[in-house]
Amino acid sequence: MSHHPTTDDVEGGKSSPAAHHEGLADVRARISDAASEAGRPEDAVTLVTVTKTFDVEHIRPVIEAGQRVFGENRVQEAQAKWPMLKDEYPDIDLHLIGPLQTNKAKEAVALFDCIETVDRPKLARILAGEMEKQGRKLRLFVQVNTGEEPQKAGVLPENTDAFIAQCRDEFKLDIDGLMCIPPAGEEPSLHFALLKKIAERNGLAGLSMGMSGDFDIAVRFGATHVRVGSAIFGARSYQIA
Numbered sequence: 001m002s003h004h005p006t007t008d009d010v011e012g013g014k015s016s017p018a019a020h021h022e023g024l025a026d027v028r029a030r031i032s033d034a035a036s037e038a039g040r041p042e043d044a045v046t047l048v049t050v051t052k053t054f055d056v057e058h059i060r061p062v063i064e065a066g067q068r069v070f071g072e073n074r075v076q077e078a079q080a081k082w083p084m085l086k087d088e089y090p091d092i093d094l095h096l097i098g099p100l101q102t103n104k105a106k107e108a109v110a111l112f113d114c115i116e117t118v119d120r121p122k123l124a125r126i127l128a129g130e131m132e133k134q135g136r137k138l139r140l141f142v143q144v145n146t147g148e149e150p151q152k153a154g155v156l157p158e159n160t161d162a163f164i165a166q167c168r169d170e171f172k173l174d175i176d177g178l179m180c181i182p183p184a185g186e187e188p189s190l191h192f193a194l195l196k197k198i199a200e201r202n203g204l205a206g207l208s209m210g211m212s213g214d215f216d217i218a219v220r221f222g223a224t225h226v227r228v229g230s231a232i233f234g235a236r237s238y239q240i241a
């Protein structure tokens with residue numbers, strides 16, 4: 001299954017807000033099945049519900065169904081829908097899962113609770129400064145470009161240990177874990193195993209890996225966070241890389 005759904009089939013089965021309940025329940029059940037098959041506790045895996053391209057009308061029923069952890073991949077899009085929802089539901093945990101430009105770092109620190117895409121020294125330094133300035137401590141994941149794809153964000157695997165050390169020593173940042181997006185069309189388990197290996201040797205507990213097409217596999221490989229959008233909301237009507 002593709003990691004990057006491009007379909008414009010918004011008429012698909014889960015496109016109505018009411019149907020998202022069903023998608024959410026189904027994904028939760030699959031996560032707990034995969035966890036128990038792997039001998040992991042049910043609560044070992046956090047579902048990050050990816051809401052990019054979906055508006056508040058679609059998101060609200062999922063919040064009302066009890067979901068609290070969400071992911072967006074663009075700062076500007078997130079600013080248009082989440083401040084209001086976070087006022088209403090203060091326990092929402094909002095993750096940035098897309099690339100972050102340093103000129104958006106201030107806004108990102110103000111809005112998000114976790115940034116999963118820390119991938120270069122300049123960004124790490126600016127995030128450290130913004131968190132200090134705003135008195136906000138976000139959780140941070142380092143994105144690793146496990147497939148070494150030129151067009152994809154993330155630190156190369158061979159540079160990851162040094163980057164994590166730099167974040168810790170130079171920028172005094174606590175890193176919670178690692179995140180990856182395996183290349184479309186490749187066996188994801190190889191990438192999940194690599195990410196886990198890098199996390200282990202750096203003493204990191206968090207592993208954000210697995211999307212709609214492969215989250216059950218990711219759970220078997222030790223994911224602590226899976227980022228799932230279309231399996232809950234149905235196909236997106238436009239694509240975001």
Ligand SMILES: *Cc1c(COP(=O)(O)O)cnc(C)c1O
Pocket residue numbers: 003004005050052073097098181211212213227228229230231241
């Ligand atoms: C869109 C996106 C997801 C969710 O993708 P689905 O295939 O819809 O589950 C996960 N992670 C990132 C980084 C994304 O951009």
